Amino acid sequence: MQRVMALSLGELVLKGKNRHTFLQKLIGDIKKNLRGIDHGKIYHNMGKVYVEVVEDNEEKLINRLKHVFGIVYIAPSIKVETNPEEIEEAILHVVKETLEKHPEYKTFKAQTSRGDKTYPLTSMEINNKIGGIVLKNFDVKVDVHNPDFYVYCDLKKDTYIYTEKIKAYGGLPKGTNGRGLLLLSGGIDSPVAGFLMAKRGVSIDCLHFHSYPFTSERAEEKVKTLASDIASFSGKVNFYSVNILPIQKEINKKAPEDEMTIISRRFMMRIANKLAEERGYDSIITGENLGQVASQTIGGLQVTNAVTDKLVFRPLIGMDKVNIIDIATEIGTYETSILPFEDCCTVFLPKHPNLRPTIEGIEESEKDLDIDSLVEDAIAKMEVTVIE
Template structure:
């Protein structure tokens, strides 16, 4: 099977040298991604498009399409069938074989594009193919404006491609055609979507998490959200995940006598630390999920005061976005459910936060937040390769992960904690094991009635909620808790 990849429109209007660079980067990224699927996949750079040729194996084709649809730089993907061009008659038979059944009882138009020398025009070929379809496919009628179906043919010298289906791409620029950034990730909707936005725009994006003193489940969940975003949209290029313990900074902020400034003080401290991280990772900007006016620290006055603490460029891709639009985008890219499941930890919430912080008051309040405190927090931070997050998270939380269904002995209570609509689409059925559907938002209360010595195995698609809820059950006194990896279910 052949997939033809069309570049994002903003790439096609660039200079020849830039276009060559972007197409070369995108080709390299796709080759890296395809290696993990099958060594038989071929990727060709053809100047105005890329071609990906895959074995005729449904599972492989599905994986390839999923990867291509989530790779920045691609406007759309055309699934095509290729044939040598011999004559009008031969091409008509090919089109009827591939598309005839699909066109029955519908209006249609034929569009032909040619490259190379031919003794006929594109209109001649389109008229012949259209006439043949109308004469031989029941119920068809030609309709050049707004047809129900469009037959698209690309003829290049003596080779013809017929489009079978078209899929939307992600758009944006290939990673890393833009420079490197560090995204401040909390695991919530805003930071996740902001991170995605920079990846889509072609920036290699590292992650930086500030632990404000929340439970271990919070950091574990943020790591898994970060891993999900990277694995889905940026897997072609490894990045770092930096975790910084900010509990000492929070303690200092709580001791100063200006409670209304706490939110601004925390954001300024985060930018100071993030600037050090950005410098060490050779990143040119810091990314945040702030939106204008969403909370008190995000007024124009406060944002200006916050930014003054660093010379590093601060990017806010969501600055004019409505919250519901952010949530909708989070859901569309697959992180909404995970973001909703992550608990909020903030140790510096004020009852009366200021919306217009005064610089003089900030300077006085920051006297205890010296450079040594910030630098020490960064120095003692943990830096890991994002590719190692699944292993590191499992080791840090000490939650057993079941990677093969053979590890189940039938005595466990398997709890499918996915949301009801997701469970209904694809119910979890395990031979020899009792499976109970219990949505994650009902688990804590329902767990009070369960036997705490009963082995419990939790399952969700991405593994974030299952690990979070496993930690919750363990803290409630359950002695045998494990999570079931989606890979184990897929192998069954």
């Protein structure tokens, strides 16, 4: 008997002629995420990927595999040759382990997937065989409607027996949908936006704006921690750190006070756009949520969009704040996000921001600003850190 992790792939198996490309990318991501953990062969068979377990480190493997986008379920399984004796031995082994772990379980159901159509028994007949084995050897009953646990049998060239399916995040392998530059603040929203776009196959790097010394070094370390959390899902992250304070001072001197926030956002987008052009990003990603703050009204978003020709993803745009917090909690960024360190958006914050800005009106307010020079100077002084 060989212990393996059986990985269900969800939408990836629905791909057409390019399925092999997605599959090879996924296997590459699995290998990278399992670096430093002993494991055996990684292989693909009839719509699933399998990772051989070589020592008692299943929990570590599961925790790493849950961070690989493209995997929907992880099933710790026993692999045996497809013959009745070995299959029965695996069933007894797996059910015994399951009931030792969960003595409260009293009912079960057998469920077979017969990939090898040459096998002489039908799926229903195999389920009946499994049921008989379990009923004969364990003090449990069959419940086909609401069982405490399932005994799964995937019958292929080899057979895989398991009772547990651990939910992963699904999505698509990293980088299969291009590169995105995430505007990462220290708040709750932007790390969630990065996670959601990474889940759709976008390779993520992060652009952070600070206003040092008005904002502290500890505030920036907080954001780097959030970037590290994103890297645990998306892989290595380039972290671009830009001090926007000189720009904010110029805006404060030369533009109306009530447009401070929206003009600052336009400069952030200009800097992101220039970086995207220079460094080959296909998209810009923000954590903006419609109506959440003054700069995120429809007018505010139109005015911000006007300074970039890049595709801007806003995956949180129609979400409820409670939903965003739920995702942040699940992926482990929430507790860091709520640490009480200031960010650059609190500097020169207007008491009564303009809630209905127009492109023409904001362009008029910006006419005394040397926009190109301010953007180029900010990028020239930018710091870059690689976060694994």
